[in-house]
Amino acid sequence: MPREEKKKSAEENEKDRSGGISRREFTIASMAIFGAASVGEGKAITQVANKKLAQPGIASQATAKLPLTSSARKISLTVNKWKYEVYVEPEWILRDVLRDQLGFLSIKDMCNGYGACGSCTVIMDGRPVLSCMTFAAECDSATIETAEGVAVDMQDLIEAYVMNHCMQCGYCTPGFVVTAKALLDRIPKPTEGEIRDALGGNICRCGTYTQHILAIKEVTGNA
Amino acid sequence: MKTVKKFTRVNAKTVEEAVSALRAANAWAMAGGTDLVGTMRFEILPDTMYPKILVNLKTIAPTLDYIKEEKGMLQIGALTRLEDIAKSSVVKSKWAALSEAAHKTASPHIREMGTLGGNICQLTRCWYFRLHDNRFFCVRKGGKTCFAISGENRYHSIFGGVSACMAVNPSDTAPALVALNAKIVTSKRTINAEEFWAVKIPRSTVLENDEIVKEVQIPGPASGVKSAFVKFALRSSIDFPIVNCAAAIGGGTARICLNAVYNRPYRATKAEESIAGKAIDVASAHAAGAAAVTGAIALAMNKWKIQVAAGMVKKAILACA
Ligand SMILES: Cc1cc2nc3c(=O)[nH]c(=O)nc-3n(C[C@H](O)[C@H](O)[C@H](O)COP(=O)(O)OP(=O)(O)OC[C@H]3O[C@@H](n4cnc5c(N)ncnc54)[C@H](O)[C@@H]3O)c2cc1C
Ligand code: FES
Numbered sequence: 001m002p003r004e005e006k007k008k009s010a011e012e013n014e015k016d017r018s019g020g021i022s023r024r025e026f027t028i029a030s031m032a033i034f035g036a037a038s039v040g041e042g043k044a045i046t047q048v049a050n051k052k053l054a055q056p057g058i059a060s061q062a063t064a065k066l067p068l069t070s071s072a073r074k075i076s077l078t079v080n081k082w083k084y085e086v087y088v089e090p091e092w093i094l095r096d097v098l099r100d101q102l103g104f105l106s107i108k109d110m111c112n113g114y115g116a117c118g119s120c121t122v123i124m125d126g127r128p129v130l131s132c133m134t135f136a137a138e139c140d141s142a143t144i145e146t147a148e149g150v151a152v153d154m155q156d157l158i159e160a161y162v163m164n165h166c167m168q169c170g171y172c173t174p175g176f177v178v179t180a181k182a183l184l185d186r187i188p189k190p191t192e193g194e195i196r197d198a199l200g201g202n203i204c205r206c207g208t209y210t211q212h213i214l215a216i217k218e219v220t221g222n223a
Numbered sequence: 224m225k226t227v228k229k230f231t232r233v234n235a236k237t238v239e240e241a242v243s244a245l246r247a248a249n250a251w252a253m254a255g256g257t258d259l260v261g262t263m264r265f266e267i268l269p270d271t272m273y274p275k276i277l278v279n280l281k282t283i284a285p286t287l288d289y290i291k292e293e294k295g296m297l298q299i300g301a302l303t304r305l306e307d308i309a310k311s312s313v314v315k316s317k318w319a320a321l322s323e324a325a326h327k328t329a330s331p332h333i334r335e336m337g338t339l340g341g342n343i344c345q346l347t348r349c350w351y352f353r354l355h356d357n358r359f360f361c362v363r364k365g366g367k368t369c370f371a372i373s374g375e376n377r378y379h380s381i382f383g384g385v386s387a388c389m390a391v392n393p394s395d396t397a398p399a400l401v402a403l404n405a406k407i408v409t410s411k412r413t414i415n416a417e418e419f420w421a422v423k424i425p426r427s428t429v430l431e432n433d434e435i436v437k438e439v440q441i442p443g444p445a446s447g448v449k450s451a452f453v454k455f456a457l458r459s460s461i462d463f464p465i466v467n468c469a470a471a472i473g474g475g476t477a478r479i480c481l482n483a484v485y486n487r488p489y490r491a492t493k494a495e496e497s498i499a500g501k502a503i504d505v506a507s508a509h510a511a512g513a514a515a516v517t518g519a520i521a522l523a524m525n526k527w528k529i530q531v532a533a534g535m536v537k538k539a540i541l542a543c544a
């Protein structure tokens with residue numbers, strides 16, 4: 001098989017598995033989210049990125065061959081201001097629905113769902129919560145914000161994150177960003193103590209902790 | 224991430240509905256889920272205990288999520304999130320031990336989800352009990368052996384076992400409720416906090432199958448009484464307590480309760496006798512700390528915990544000065 005073709009089919013496979021978004025598309029989108037702010041045209045690009053991540057999701061549940069049983073129920077969710085209606089089984093976890101079916105790939109799973117790392121944090125009805133410990137069926141009519149949404153809503157926070165080198169491998173970063181956004185929604189000018197307290201449930205394997213505090217202080221003008 | 228096995232959900236609309244749904248076999252009450260989802264995902268329980276029906280208490284109306292002060296008494300609904308308790312200025316003003324305990328529980332995210340009712344009803348964190356796929360069929364699951372007795376027991380009981388189980392109660396809010404002389408109002412009765420966990424394993428609380436916690440009531444502090452909570456954990460930002468202690472002292476009285484040292488919250492009566500009516504200073508607090516752990520029996524690996532417990536009692540007393 002010619003090399004080109006081989007590559008393409010791998011990407012298609014990936015697309016099937018990840019709810020319609022290939023790794024390459026995701027990388028581009030996430031680069032826009034985390035990288036573009038610093039080059040000055042962040043707004044436009046991240047909005048496109050948000051659409052890119054959110055739009056295919058709608059189609060993905062409609063077309064996916066999910067093993068739905070008679071116990072599945074329809075719930076409606078507002079995720080990053082987009083409205084979704086999805087069928088969920090009683091035992092489905094919110095994280096899997098948001099990530100695997102709706103395509104919000106910023107939501108991570110660093111601790112296997114022990115509730116011990118914060119990388120799956122989303123803001124639900126104003127509270128930073130762990131999507132890995134939440135049953136999707138219990139979230140009907142919830143308003144949810146993920147890192148994709150924060151990238152649009154609070155660009156200066158993302159910019160401060162980039163400028164302060166808050167990530168090494170970057171795996172924990174979306175969880176931190178979402179938790180920080182929840183903090184700033186409640187307390188626009190948090191003290192260092194309040195920042196440390198709020199981020200207490202986010203674990204970073206690479207040890208970037210001190211940088212997050214600098215970034216949040218910078219964005220609130222408390223530096 | 225492991226998926227959760229199939230189960231049926233009942234969204235209870237009233238307390239009565241919840242209670243009647245709980246009469247079914249293998250029905251469990253579900254509040255914030257921070258304990259229950261993990262238990263289910265990792266299938267730690269044998270099939271005979273595994274939840275087949277989850278009774279969602281969050282849909283009960285009027286909601287059991289409230290904090291109010293009535294005639295000097297604090298009333299907290301069972302479904303109140305720990306973070307709301309920690310942030311409440313009412314709780315902070317007069318019931319400092321509970322305010323601090325709620326604030327030091329788990330991580331911010333878990334406090335935003337976890338409820339007071341769930342926190343006092345949570346299952347033990349003994350690592351044999353919790354290992355995936357029911358690898359250790361221990362006494363708490365209906366087996367015959369407590370694997371901690373001859374195994375890794377560095378975090379286990381220092382006051383002996385209950386029905387040969389050496390696991391400890393991991394709750395942070397429980398000792399605060401005991402020290403503050405709280406009452407636990409269930410769908411059936413009102414129980415003194417102290418008696419809430421006085422039960423033989425495999426149960427964790429005296430609750431019957433068809434009984435749920437509705438409210439926690441705490442009397443207003445008598446004049447001159449101050450309360451405090453201290454916790455020792457590996458990482459202060461998220462970990463379970465290795466030992467914690469709550470105290471309410473003043474006006475000639477003292478109530479001191481340790482947790483994570485025994486199967487249930489452990490009221491340190493000897494420390495209470497030692498400090499009640501005395502001026503609080505480093506020497507008297509130290510003596511009370513030493514009194515608290517008289518009668519402690521170390522397992523092979525947890526002698527150090529006895530010293531920690533004495534230190535926690537001392538710290539809690541000094542915080543009430
Ligand atoms: C990573 C991690 C760290 C943690 N650290 C701590 C810590 O440091 N200190 C600490 O104390 N806890 C800690 N926890 C435990 C967590 O705080 C508690 O599990 C939480 O308070 C439980 O509340 P919930 O509403 O989520 O309970 P659920 O998970 O919903 O329920 C827990 C249990 O209580 C029962 N239950 C719940 N509500 C009621 C009710 N109203 N009536 C009768 N039964 C009920 C359920 O059937 C279940 O058995 C930690 C948990 C995790 C995952
Ligand atoms: S994956 Fe949810 S807390 Fe780690």
Ligand code: FES
Pocket residue numbers: 166167168169170171172173203204205206207208
């Ligand atoms: S940057 Fe690697 S885990 Fe945080």
